[in-house]
Amino acid sequence: MTQHPQSSPSTDVVTIEYDRRVAWVTLNRPDKRNAMNPVLNARMHDVLTEQEDDVRCGVVVLTGAGEAFSAGMDLKEYFRETEAKGPMAVRRAQRDAYGWWSRLRWFEKPTIAMVNGWCFGGAFAPLFSCDLAIAAEEARFGVSEINWGIIPGGNVTKVLVELMSQREAMYYTLTGETFDGRKAAALKLVNEAVPLDQLRARVRALADVLLEKNPKTLKAAKDAIRRVTEMTVDAAQDYLVVRQESLNFLDTSGGRKEGIKQFIDDKSYRPGLGAYKRPD
Numbered sequence: 001m002t003q004h005p006q007s008s009p010s011t012d013v014v015t016i017e018y019d020r021r022v023a024w025v026t027l028n029r030p031d032k033r034n035a036m037n038p039v040l041n042a043r044m045h046d047v048l049t050e051q052e053d054d055v056r057c058g059v060v061v062l063t064g065a066g067e068a069f070s071a072g073m074d075l076k077e078y079f080r081e082t083e084a085k086g087p088m089a090v091r092r093a094q095r096d097a098y099g100w101w102s103r104l105r106w107f108e109k110p111t112i113a114m115v116n117g118w119c120f121g122g123a124f125a126p127l128f129s130c131d132l133a134i135a136a137e138e139a140r141f142g143v144s145e146i147n148w149g150i151i152p153g154g155n156v157t158k159v160l161v162e163l164m165s166q167r168e169a170m171y172y173t174l175t176g177e178t179f180d181g182r183k184a185a186a187l188k189l190v191n192e193a194v195p196l197d198q199l200r201a202r203v204r205a206l207a208d209v210l211l212e213k214n215p216k217t218l219k220a221a222k223d224a225i226r227r228v229t230e231m232t233v234d235a236a237q238d239y240l241v242v243r244q245e246s247l248n249f250l251d252t253s254g255g256r257k258e259g260i261k262q263f264i265d266d267k268s269y270r271p272g273l274g275a276y277k278r279p280d
């Protein structure tokens, strides 16, 4: 991976590399399999703040350094050492972790999880927060909490039932059995799985598709998917009318009108087959 001169130092627990409007955000504790400790969780808030209005970032890709995407919460630093400091320290640690996952879920720009290796327990939370997910076939997933005596918290249980069938969620939660990237795709936990040596290229190609689209529309569309999941049909219908009308106002480029014009008047593209051309 070519390091951009403006990338953060490699000693950072999270590194960022900018490349053609993709921000590759890498959880960087490879010797600890990128387990999420309080330092990493705090750092992710700054990273997301930076990416929000950085013009070099049109799409965020979240991945991990070395052999792991993330081995979940850091059992030593997030659990044991924090608990030793008392209940308020635990609440603060939870707030930082849950906070960045939530911010990622509603992030201003599209996000892709690139699952390159181990993905355990708490790592299912940022995985779910990303809009799309591509895994290496060789990646290994597991809801391992049962193996060390806790239930999948940090909303992992909720993530499982949102993305998997109840039978599958129950099976993997109670057995702690691991599964590979292909199985994760079959379970719909990720969009697809590709061989590890093709992973970055596939994610790059997917990011390039997103970069062609109207960014304001992408944000409205991804929020709509998550919001309507919790709504009745009538509430969703109403929400989508109002969301589109707010988008008409927020999209100062007049994207919708331009899209219609380029198809109906200019005949320069077909909306069924690709995006309208936006000004550079």
Ligand code: COA
Pocket: 031, 032, 033, 035, 071, 072, 073, 074, 075, 076, 077, 118, 120, 121, 122, 123, 144, 145
């Ligand atoms: N929390 C804290 N430390 C962790 C960790 C975690 N979740 N996952 C890995 N590490 C640490 C190990 O303690 C070890 O540290 P050390 O070198 O100081 O001894 C280092 O990372 C490497 O781990 P190791 O187990 O030797 O690597 P491996 O490649 O043989 O196995 C895993 C990788 C992911 C299978 C294994 O580390 C593991 O089971 N991790 C815990 C996964 C888990 O249950 N996560 C759920 C948390 S909610």
